Amino acid sequence: MEPLGRVLPKDQTSLAYGVPSAAPGTIFVLTVAGGISVGPRQGHAILFGRNRPEVHVCVGEDDQRVSRTHGQIAFQAGQWWVSTTGRLPIRLPKVQWLFPDEAAVPLAAGYTPLFVQGSSGREHLLEVYVTGESGTRPVSRHQDPTQPPRVWQLSPEEKLALTVVGQRYLLHELHPLPLSWRLAADQLAELQPAAGWTAKRVEHLVAGVRNRLSRAGVPALTRQEVGEPVGNALNDNLFTELLLSTTLVPADVDVLDE
Template sequence: MEPIRSLPQDQTSLARGVPDAQPGTMFVLSVGGGLTVDPGPHRTILFGRNRPEVHVCVGEDDPRVSRMHGSISYRGGQWWVAVTGRLPVRFPREQMLFGGEDPMPLASGYTPLFVQGSSGREHLLEVYVVGDSGTRPVLRPRDPTQPPRIWQLSPAEKLALTVVGQRYLLHDLHPLPLSWRQAADQLAELQPAEGWTAKRVEHLVSNVRTRMSRDGVPGLTREEVGEPVGNALNDNLFRVLLLTTTLVPADLDVLDD
């Protein structure tokens, strides 16, 4: 059997799993077609815009994609992605890999890679590496839905966070938290008798960050983020609060009241 084989023409996605294969086998797919590659030393597949010179064609109609944009190679028992093109490749969780940087390893299972193109376009390159646990995710249509972890907040904490993070709840394209002074002034208008100050707002938000950091949430301390900190700590905080639905857009109703 050939170590590199074309995928069927009717293969439209790898997200639902792949056919049975030995652990370490890699499947790669773009809109231009795909292939499967057995693990083995010195095994490399190339991807990019120039169809005759690569194994998997990506962004064939986009001149911002390099003719040979990158490669995926097997070494040390793992597949590694390298970028040789001018524009980066985006991994999940917004990780970016640029040309000239050290290759990044691929985890077992499904990984969508996005090749940066022109005018905001991103070209999808799907990769699936077969792990020891099998090739298909277990379907669980009747299992109970697992709710996110909603962090417990006091009424004062929730109100302060809603005000400081209102731009996140309003779906601003590039949201930033309000300053402590801006938030305190707005809170004082909402609750004139509650003694809102910039220091009190800062103290409440900092306590929530500390509590969540101690409970395992990353990116909420100066040591993790490094200097200069800027808005990074609160930006990370609000993204977690929204992702877990601890804060939701409906919480903004209190500002209208």
């Protein structure tokens, strides 16, 4: 394979730490087997896969589930685009999968980890970094105050109902699902016998929180966004947001033991 750009040094650390100053749009691609940096030029295409002699960046060299040429990153219309050309999909951030024959996905400026699927559950990391308009690495902010997550305000009854419905998420179950409204109402009635908990009340409270967060800009909390069949997707997305924002934390399930 003819050189396409500049070979990264053997001691190149993770691209997550940033990259050397470069022209805007320059891309850096790195695996444990090495990497390259390439300038933004129409038609440039970086091939990656298992067959070292035939690709620009080797990934999964010892794994036969990785295709010889598993994918490419091409510069088109002023942007870098990644596509899958091998047999198995590539996993992008936010659990997005890119399958063979699907349209290429644009890469944003900054750091993007890509995961090439291998055998026996292995995933091979392909690090990508596209320099932004400044062409420099991110500025270190060692002493800057930490930006806190946006914690959503819940009423006491909303928080209790959500804790009960979402207890499997808080307990770190492998594939958690929300409790049914009836089962949640039964548990809430045990905790608060005089509070008049019913399945309809639990459903109404959870739907109210979901709609409130949706209006505030949290995505994938409405049927229109998710599409049919909805199943548990709306509440699953709701609990993902509540945990990532630390609105609910594992210690909240202690109330179930009282």
